[in-house]
Amino acid sequence: MTIEATRPTRPGEWLDDTRIGLSGLRSDPAGLRWKIPTERYTSPQIAVQERELIWKTTWQVVGRADELAKAGDWKTYQLFDQSFIVVRGRDDMIRGFVNACRHRGNLLCAQRSGTSRQFLCQYHLWSYDLEGNCRGILREGHSGVDKSDVPLLSVPVETFGGFIFLNPDPDATPLAEYLGPEVVELLRPYQMERFVTVMDVEEALECNWKVVMDAFQEGYHVWGVHPQLLNVIYPDPEKGRYWFLGDHSVATTPFDVPRGEQFGPEEQVAGIRKLPETFPAVPLMLPRFEELVAEYRGDDGTLVFPEGLTARTLLQQATRDTLTGMGLDVSGLTDNQMTDNQGWVLFPNFFMTIRAGECHITMPTPHPSGDPNKCVWHVASYMYLPDDLAESAKVDPTVVEEPGSHTYFEALQQDYEQMQRQQAGLRNSRLEHETITREELVVANFHRVLDRYLAGARS
Numbered sequence: 001m002t003i004e005a006t007r008p009t010r011p012g013e014w015l016d017d018t019r020i021g022l023s024g025l026r027s028d029p030a031g032l033r034w035k036i037p038t039e040r041y042t043s044p045q046i047a048v049q050e051r052e053l054i055w056k057t058t059w060q061v062v063g064r065a066d067e068l069a070k071a072g073d074w075k076t077y078q079l080f081d082q083s084f085i086v087v088r089g090r091d092d093m094i095r096g097f098v099n100a101c102r103h104r105g106n107l108l109c110a111q112r113s114g115t116s117r118q119f120l121c122q123y124h125l126w127s128y129d130l131e132g133n134c135r136g137i138l139r140e141g142h143s144g145v146d147k148s149d150v151p152l153l154s155v156p157v158e159t160f161g162g163f164i165f166l167n168p169d170p171d172a173t174p175l176a177e178y179l180g181p182e183v184v185e186l187l188r189p190y191q192m193e194r195f196v197t198v199m200d201v202e203e204a205l206e207c208n209w210k211v212v213m214d215a216f217q218e219g220y221h222v223w224g225v226h227p228q229l230l231n232v233i234y235p236d237p238e239k240g241r242y243w244f245l246g247d248h249s250v251a252t253t254p255f256d257v258p259r260g261e262q263f264g265p266e267e268q269v270a271g272i273r274k275l276p277e278t279f280p281a282v283p284l285m286l287p288r289f290e291e292l293v294a295e296y297r298g299d300d301g302t303l304v305f306p307e308g309l310t311a312r313t314l315l316q317q318a319t320r321d322t323l324t325g326m327g328l329d330v331s332g333l334t335d336n337q338m339t340d341n342q343g344w345v346l347f348p349n350f351f352m353t354i355r356a357g358e359c360h361i362t363m364p365t366p367h368p369s370g371d372p373n374k375c376v377w378h379v380a381s382y383m384y385l386p387d388d389l390a391e392s393a394k395v396d397p398t399v400v401e402e403p404g405s406h407t408y409f410e411a412l413q414q415d416y417e418q419m420q421r422q423q424a425g426l427r428n429s430r431l432e433h434e435t436i437t438r439e440e441l442v443v444a445n446f447h448r449v450l451d452r453y454l455a456g457a458r459s
């Protein structure tokens with residue numbers, strides 16, 4: 001799909017375009033998967049195909065650039081039995097390497113993260129600098145090895161929006177090309193590179209990684225799994241907006257509810273007040289929101305919204321006022337982007353909901369054992385805060401070793417439990433396929449892209 005000839009001032013306006021609603025999609029790609037074979041969630045053979053055709057060839061987020069704040073900071077990334085190191089060099093660049101010594105292959109970094117002036121292999125003490133050059137060989141004069149022949153094996157690494165992306169394929173296309181210009185342009189105004197980590201958890205789950213991706217790509221399960229969200233997020237199929245951008249997609253559901261009897265002004269406002277449980281930046285917006293609401297309360301205490309005004313539009317105004325008042329730049333974002341969560345899928349495993357001032361990501365990776373009935377999910381929330389607040393809000397990553405010992409916020413806990421139930425059902429061999437509804441269009445698209453990769457087509 002091409003960008004319209006006349007570019008809007010704010011890229012987010014593309015998503016306000018009514019022509020990309022469910023009933024008037026500009027692009028309904030051929031090959032959407034309305035029936036998904038259940039074996040792709042359970043078959044060890046398919047897991048092996050995915051490893052070769054998807055995971056070894058695609059860009060994946062391995063962390064935030066601010067986790068590697070200074071030269072020598074490194075972390076590892078595990079993909080099945082493959083291990084990589086990302087490290088910030090003395091020149092401030094972040095590089096990626098295969099986590100193996102060039103002598104006899106010993107793992108260089110056995111921990112998840114650390115800080116080193118160099119990488120020293122503990123086996124026979126060969127050493128490498130932060131840029132991957134071999135710097136020292138024990139008794140080099142007798143070794144018969146030329147140091148310049150044995151640098152660490154490098155792996156493509158780039159950053160975008162503050163995220164570190166790694167691609168295991170040494171011949172990968174550049175990240176910007178992989179994402180495509182529209183993805184880059186739509187995400188840039190959020191200033192994600194300035195966001196700070198306020199929640200970051202990793203835990204092994206008893207489900208396939210695609211069960212996680214599917215669950216986060218549709219709002220159809222809000223009624224069944226998150227009924228408490230219905231008075232603020234009402235994923236009305238007629239109001240949703242979808243856009244397929246190559247292998248990736250963005251969809252948006254307004255933070256809104258049907259007007260009238262079902263959710264009047266008081267219920268709408270109560271819904272916004274409950275949002276902090278799910279959306280960590282909302283508490284910052286609430287004081288201004290309450291001020292605005294008070295203007296519509298009559299002498300008898302009754303709240304009356306004039307035509308066209310809803311709790312959503314007040315939250316939009318409160319969000320823009322608050323963030324701007326904190327000295328943050330949200331001028332490139334539309335009013336809808338002040339409230340509405342836009343759900344991004346960056347193939348293969350990056351799902352993000354983003355609104356002005358905050359985003360939340362869910363990234364499942366296959367379980368290192370290769371068992372298709374398991375995965376490791378990584379969930380994190382980030383906020384756009386002024387420097388003084390950012391320092392105190394920032395958290396370090398948590399790894400949950402004991403399954404189920406961590407309590408997520410309510411909506412995430414509900415998903416956590418639901419996904420593992422789904423995997424248990426999917427394992428029934430009589431069930432050959434899932435049946436996807438039109439509302440779950442993004443899931444159907446995700447599996448279209450997956451089909452393409454499994455057929456051997458690279459992006």
Ligand code: FES
Nearest residue numbers: 101103104121124
């Ligand atoms: S394997 Fe690393 S120095 Fe021998």
Ligand SMILES: [Fe+2]
Nearest residue numbers: 215225226415
């Ligand atoms: Fe959910």
